[in-house]
Amino acid sequence: MTPPPKKTKRHAPPVAEAHLPTDGELRRLAERVLRLSDADETEVEIDAGADALTRFANNTIHQNVAERNLSVSVRTVFDGCTARATTNKTDEAALRRVIAASSMLARSQPKHPDLLPMLGKQKYPRVARYFAETTEATPKDRARAVARAIGVAAAADQTAAGIFTTGASVMALANSRGLFAAHRQTRAEFSVTMMESDSSGWAKANSPDIKRIDPAELGASASRKAAASRAPREVKTGRWTVILEPAAVLDLVGFLFYDFAATAIRDQRSCFNKRVGKKVMGDNITVRDDVTHLLQTGAPFDGEGLPRQQVLLIERGVLRNLVYSRASAKKMKNKPTGHGLPLPNEYGEAPYNLVFEGGTTPVDEMISSTERGILLTRLWYIRDVDPYEKVLTGMTRDGTFLVEDGRIAGGVRNFRFNQNILEMLSNVEQLGPAVRAAGEESFEMVVPAMKVRGFHFTEVTKF
Amino acid sequence: MQEWANLALDTARVRGATFADARVVDIRLRDLSTKNGEVGNLAESESLGLGLRVIANGCWGFASTDRLTREGVQACAAYAVSIARASALAKREDIVMAPEEAFVDTWQNPFVQDPFEIPLERQLELLLTADREMRRIKGVTLAETSMQFRRLEQWYASTLGSRIHQVKMQSGAGIMAMSFAGDEIQKRSYPSSFGGQHQLAGYELISSLDLVSHAARVGEEAVALHSAVQCPEGQSTIILESSQLGLQVHESIGHPIELDRVLGMEANFAGLSFLTLEKLGKLRYASEIVNVVADARLEHGPGLGTFGYDDEGVPAQCTNVIKDGLFTGYLSNRETAPVIGLSRGGGTMRAESWNRLPMIRMTNVSLQPGTWDYDDLIADTDDAILMETNRSWSIDDHRYHFQFSTEIGWEIKNGKKGRMLKHPSYSGITTEFWNSCDAICSREHWTLWGTPNCGKGQPMQTMGTGHGAAPSRFRNVRVGVAFAKG
Numbered sequence: 008m009t010p011p012p013k014k015t016k017r018h019a020p021p022v023a024e025a026h027l028p029t030d031g032e033l034r035r036l037a038e039r040v041l042r043l044s045d046a047d048e049t050e051v052e053i054d055a056g057a058d059a060l061t062r063f064a065n066n067t068i069h070q071n072v073a074e075r076n077l078s079v080s081v082r083t084v085f086d087g088c089t090a091r092a093t094t095n096k097t098d099e100a101a102l103r104r105v106i107a108a109s110s111m112l113a114r115s116q117p118k119h120p121d122l123l124p125m126l127g128k129q130k131y132p133r134v135a136r137y138f139a140e141t142t143e144a145t146p147k148d149r150a151r152a153v154a155r156a157i158g159v160a161a162a163a164d165q166t167a168a169g170i171f172t173t174g175a176s177v178m179a180l181a182n183s184r185g186l187f188a189a190h191r192q193t194r195a196e197f198s199v200t201m202m203e204s205d206s207s208g209w210a211k212a213n214s215p216d217i218k219r220i221d222p223a224e225l226g227a228s229a230s231r232k233a234a235a236s237r238a239p240r241e242v243k244t245g246r247w248t249v250i251l252e253p254a255a256v257l258d259l260v261g262f263l264f265y266d267f268a269a270t271a272i273r274d275q276r277s278c279f280n281k282r283v284g285k286k287v288m289g290d291n292i293t294v295r296d297d298v299t300h301l302l303q304t305g306a307p308f309d310g311e312g313l314p315r316q317q318v319l320l321i322e323r324g325v326l327r328n329l330v331y332s333r334a335s336a337k338k339m340k341n342k343p344t345g346h347g348l349p350l351p352n353e354y355g356e357a358p359y360n361l362v363f364e365g366g367t368t369p370v371d372e373m374i375s376s377t378e379r380g381i382l383l384t385r386l387w388y389i390r391d392v393d394p395y396e397k398v399l400t401g402m403t404r405d406g407t408f409l410v411e412d413g414r415i416a417g418g419v420r421n422f423r424f425n426q427n428i429l430e431m432l433s434n435v436e437q438l439g440p441a442v443r444a445a446g447e448e449s450f451e452m453v454v455p456a457m458k459v460r461g462f463h464f465t466e467v468t469k470f
Numbered sequence: 471m472q473e474w475a476n477l478a479l480d481t482a483r484v485r486g487a488t489f490a491d492a493r494v495v496d497i498r499l500r501d502l503s504t505k506n507g508e509v510g511n512l513a514e515s516e517s518l519g520l521g522l523r524v525i526a527n528g529c530w531g532f533a534s535t536d537r538l539t540r541e542g543v544q545a546c547a548a549y550a551v552s553i554a555r556a557s558a559l560a561k562r563e564d565i566v567m568a569p570e571e572a573f574v575d576t577w578q579n580p581f582v583q584d585p586f587e588i589p590l591e592r593q594l595e596l597l598l599t600a601d602r603e604m605r606r607i608k609g610v611t612l613a614e615t616s617m618q619f620r621r622l623e624q625w626y627a628s629t630l631g632s633r634i635h636q637v638k639m640q641s642g643a644g645i646m647a648m649s650f651a652g653d654e655i656q657k658r659s660y661p662s663s664f665g666g667q668h669q670l671a672g673y674e675l676i677s678s679l680d681l682v683s684h685a686a687r688v689g690e691e692a693v694a695l696h697s698a699v700q701c702p703e704g705q706s707t708i709i710l711e712s713s714q715l716g717l718q719v720h721e722s723i724g725h726p727i728e729l730d731r732v733l734g735m736e737a738n739f740a741g742l743s744f745l746t747l748e749k750l751g752k753l754r755y756a757s758e759i760v761n762v763v764a765d766a767r768l769e770h771g772p773g774l775g776t777f778g779y780d781d782e783g784v785p786a787q788c789t790n791v792i793k794d795g796l797f798t799g800y801l802s803n804r805e806t807a808p809v810i811g812l813s814r815g816g817g818t819m820r821a822e823s824w825n826r827l828p829m830i831r832m833t834n835v836s837l838q839p840g841t842w843d844y845d846d847l848i849a850d851t852d853d854a855i856l857m858e859t860n861r862s863w864s865i866d867d868h869r870y871h872f873q874f875s876t877e878i879g880w881e882i883k884n885g886k887k888g889r890m891l892k893h894p895s896y897s898g899i900t901t902e903f904w905n906s907c908d909a910i911c912s913r914e915h916w917t918l919w920g921t922p923n924c925g926k927g928q929p930m931q932t933m934g935t936g937h938g939a940a941p942s943r944f945r946n947v948r949v950g951v952a953f954a955k956g
Contacts, residue, residue, distance in 0.1 A: 059553075064735045064930055067562040072532040072929070074825040076519065093515035095536045099479045108514050116509045116589035117598075146531075146556030154560045168737035170928045198928075200738045209738075246956060274505070275611045275650035341632045353503055353510030353614065387741070390954045392875055392895070400873055400952060402866045404741075421866060423897070425872060425952050438582040447739065463956045466897060466948075468871035469744070 017428055025056050026076070027177050028202040036097065037181035044106045046083035046113070048125045052349065054078050058174030058194075061149040066157045066167055068150060077314050082350060082416040083109040086127070089351050119351070121334045123232040125182045130312050131307040134320055136192035137175070141217040143339035144173040144195070156226035165228050170201035173217060180312045181345040190306035193209045196445065197222045200405055205470065206239060209385050210231025210403035211254065213445035215304055232384060232406040236418025238388070242409060248436075249462040250373045250410065253444035256457050257267050259428055260363065261449020262389065262399055267296070268346075269319050270355025278397040278429065279326055287326045288432035291366070296330060296346070296358035302443040302453045303360045310349035318344050318358065324433070332356040349360040365455035366438025373437050373458040375413040381407065381422075381462075382408040382415065388435050389448045397428045401448075404470065422464040434460045471496070472536050474636070475627035481547035483629065487524040489567070490547075491628035494520045494538070494556070495824035500586060502593055503616040506737040509594060510614070523782075524550045529557035534825040567804040568815050570784055572631030576697035577778025578616050579673030579768070580640045583702045587675045589704075593617055597643075597940045600681040604647040609687030609696075612648040615635070616665060617641075617676065618922070624781075627868055632783040640774065640934065641675045642668030642922060645685060647692040654891065656695035658877050660684040662713040663860050668920030669936060670772040676826040691878060700891040701879050703950030705853035708896055709847065709943045712911075714876055715837065716741060716861050716919035716937035722900040723755075723762055723933065724835040726869040727791055727799070728926075729806040729816075730828075735930035742866025745797070750810060756904035759840055762792040764801055766817060766833035771918040773936020777820075777832035784817035784826055791835065795905070802866030803830050813955050822931035829927050834918065834939030840910025847909050854882040855949060857894045862952070872898040895952035903944060 028036070033053050040051040045355070055077040062070035063100055070297045080093040090112030094105040160167035179189040197220050198211035208229040214219050216396065251259070263278070271277035279287065297314040298307050307315055311333060318328050331339070334346030335355045346356040374382065384406030393396040409416045439456035475492040482490040495701025496518045520543060521534040535546040585593075597615040602614040620640050626634040644666015648661040661667045661679055669675050710718065717920075725744040730736055747751070766775055766786035779785055782804055789799040800806075804815035819828040847854075848937035857876040865872040879894030880887050918938040925932050 014880065057508070060929055061557075063560060064737055064740075065562070065733070066560075068529065068557040070532070070536075070562045070827055070928075071530060071557045071737055073549060073553060074521075074534040076517075076534075076536045076825060078515075080515075083590050090512040092513065093517075094518065095517045105516075112514060113591060114814050116512060116594055119508060121508075146553045147559065149558040150556045157560055166737075167732065170738060172929070177730040185703070198738055202734075204738060207737075274648075276648060280650060351510065351512055365699060387867050388864040390864045392862050393655075393893070395650070395653055398952070400864050402864065404867050404873070423864075423866075423871060423954075424642060425873075425954070465951050465954065465956065466871060466873075468868070469865045469899065470866075470868055470870070 016347055021310065022235055027057060027175055033179035033189055034187060036250060037179060040079060040081055040102055040106065041181065041183050043429040044105055046085055046110060047187040048183050050082040050125055050410035052080040053179045053469040056174060058172065059146065060170055060172040061153055062170045063157065064168035066160055068153060079105060081105050081109045083113050085110065085113045086264065087112045087122050088116050089119065089122055091351065094301040095444065097364050110436040121338065123333050125184045126186050126312050127311055128186055129188065129314055131188060134299060134307050135281055136215045136304055138193045138216040138236065141173055141193035141195050141215065142175045144217055149173065152222040155223045156290050159223060159226040159230050163234065163255045163274040165230055165233055166202045167226065171197045171222060178306065182428060185366055186312045190314050195220045198223055199226050200228045202248060203233050203237055206233050206234065206236040207405045211445045211453050214290045216436050233300040235415060236408060238408055239418035239420045241420045242455060244464045244466060246461045247461050248377060248462055250370060250377065250382045251457045251459065252384050253442050253454050253456050254368060254446040255386050255438060255456045256443040257452050258386045258389055258446040259453060260454060261400060262391065263428060265357050267330055267333045267358050268356050269329040269339055272329060273339060276394060278395050283326050285326060286324050286428050288321055289435050290323050290440060291435055292321055292324050292432050293364040294318050294397060295359050295362045300360065300453060307349045309345045311347045313343055313345040313347060330356050330358045359450065363455060364440055365441030368437040368439055370439060370456050374410050375412045377413060378434050381419065382410055382412040392425060399428055400425045420470060423466040425465045426463045426464055431459050431462065472521055472627065472633060472885060473494050474543050475625050476567050476817045477543050477728050478520060478547045480550055481544045482522060482524045485548055487526045487551050487552040489525040490522060490631055492520060492779060493824060494625040497823060498621045500598060500619040502595045503614065505614050506612060506712040507601055507605065517823060518818050520546060521821065521824045522547055522550045523827065524554050525565050526554035527558035529554045529561050530565060531557060532827045535798045540752055543645050548687045559772050560919065565805060568807040568813060570630060570815065571805060573779065573783060574633045576635045577652065578637040579670045579772065579776060580641060583673035585641050585673040586621065596681065600685040602647045602953065603682055603685030604645065604689040607686060609649050609651065609692055609693035611650045615645045615720055619645040620654060621951045626783055628783050634779050634783060636778055637673055638670055638777065640668060640956065641671050641673060642666055642675050642920065643679055643681060645681050645688060646895055647689040649692040649696065651696050654696055656692050658688045658692040659859055660688045662919060663877060665922060668774055668922045670774060682757045682942040694789045694890060695878060695892045700893045701894040702754065705946050706949045707851065707853065707945050707950065708947045709856045709882065709941060711858045711941050712917045712939040713919050714860050715939035715942055716872065717863055719835055719837050719937045719939055720921055721863060721865045721870060722789065722872055724832040726828050727801050729800040729802045732800065732807060733809065735886065740926050743867045744854060744870045747810065749797055750796060754795055754905065755792050755797040755901055756795045757907045759910055760792055760793040760795050760797040760904055760907055761838040761846060762835065764789045764791050770834050771920050773834035774934030775936040776919040778821045779822050780817045782815065782819040784815045787817040789816055792899045799831065801830050820933055822933060826931045831933045834936030835937065839916040842909050842911045844911050845916050847911060847943060848882060848887060849885040851882045851943065852884055855891060856880040856882055856887065857895060868882055870900055871898065873952055895954045896949045898947055898948050903947065906945045906947060907942055908945055909943040911942065916940040
């Protein structure tokens, strides 16, 4: 863990400053909207955020941006029909207009047979995801942190590129049946790529608490990878034992998240269709959706205001449960789990707080126990090839190493993979401790590093 | 709205900015979708705000706000300047930009029918009818349809003296049928996958697509794919229909020619480009019949990359990217143009909305039509695989190695279209692939496709880009790898 940024004289307001509305202001704004609506039922969602991002490349800051916004989204219901309209203006005329737009849309469509009455008051689990120190980060604080990472690059005769972003957001959900829910959280993220003429390394971290982000250490880690992967050699494609660092695991398993939705099963587009209750992964894989996990983020309620429940999805490789919205639960004769998306939508629900159970084997030990394999730092441009067999394609990137006789033997040219993910999760030999991982292809989750046998590399690129 | 942009510039100047440009943007969106006979999403949104880009202490700063009040705009401008001054803590050189003229102008893309004026009931009825027609086919397990409309009005002002007002109307629609049977999910889409066709046009685009008359075929092909022959693995001649080829152009030509990517500015996320500076004017990118332009002008067509001026006040231009197979031009802006010796920015800067920084984006990057009639091309081909409608796409972070799969394929044997193939896929190295092109169909087979969801930048911005293409033939391409068991 790194010490907090030094306090400095401010020449600019901190990113989140006083712009974000308080819970009281959110409630009053929601009540204004609800009073103006003559719909059978009305729901209002308010989202406000203030974010800043300092971006660097070629060892200099080349983009440096900030934004603030507040939007009011209104869902009305008339005689079993519902629709949504959104504005980022909050004057009386704009609020009347957004209600009228929502009402016009709702009244213009056929009756929706699955629409349920809005929820009344609810109770939610407490989560603490707002850290004042994150909101106090100034452009200069971020620039100084970036300068430290650039210093690491310069000292190693490397080129650095990346971002440091900080921000805060608040959202509230209220409806005409008395429901009111609010959630406030902060976000800090640092990502860095270090490059040499024929190699690169990468590291990234994300947390609501800026104190948990250490730009210098992330820069040093990426720098070591760039140095260690110089002069990459080409090795043969085929089935390999691979060691996937947590970010690489995240970006693959993240593609499963919607497959756990009951609506995806009902629509017969999930890879778990006809596989509920069956063994779909190895004995050492257990997966939950748990918004209250200490390394997770997000609101403790879903798009309709229902409390998010902890759901055991995979238990020792067996698909035990799905997640349900209120509508899909009713259709499929089950109980809602608090994972519904804001209505109206065609996708139903999704688990946004996946937690994979970890093991005890650190990556170093995975390497030392590997006779011949590939160590993967980061994956890129992953896409579904076969949605039922869950074959994904993608590329390796920014730190791909050959492991021989228990040691890193050097960098290798990047591979294309075409890999069945259920097969991969059935071939996991070792698991590291579960950590909060940040990648590019998926939202953040809690996942471990994994050592996997028989990973399928199909082609090699030129670098 | 112009006054807010002017106030932002004035405040930035007082605070010490040596350059500033501001955009006030008002966006209206409408999204409709259906699934299995029911309305899925039905939503409208509007968003209004101001984004201000400044140079102070030789560095960039950008801030944006939704508070269009005197206090809100002035605070935003002060913040932008302070951000620029903070950037100077990690500065190597002062920003230098190619010169540009000041323009005072108004521009709007032509359209016939305002989609926001078409009754919603009529739009939903069209989608629900297409949805119903797809589900009439036995074996269709999921039918989805969608329409999107976007109106963007922008007031641009710069300290150079430009004052530019633009209005862009965009429409799009598509349908998709899925069939689950055995252990396969098969899918067909029309007119293209992942949302269909999108153009800078009004509701007349939707009418011209004639979604309903294609719905039954889409459903039938999705079901028929289950009993189709598996696409073989090996080397083959392939013919790509135009929407798949449009995406191929996007990924393996459009992105590599972005000069910010070439210069390392996107290295941490979108990546680099194999198209390093010494290759300009020297690299044999493609075979001699291949000509590619980046053309934002209205005369190129109603593409998603069509506009009057870009988001840094530079007029729309046409750049020759590949001329007779030779690599001849990058996508540039005022900041990067001097690096390659250009005296003017390429007019490619666009931002997703008021709260995003403009960056180099593809305009309409199009493969120019060739000379072949489509029927003649098929008749001229002894043994090939015809591939239609993208299903998956992936390319490395230098834009060298790619793999695509399509929804459906067809054997071409002895000049005739033969059996249906399932799970078609192909892969290759960008320059090797484009140098293997030996036939491009003529303008009457050419379509200007819209890609509404191109992602780039940090924070991520999605942008619409245009890609014209006609069916084309490529020799000795690797096929079938994506589904090889290995």
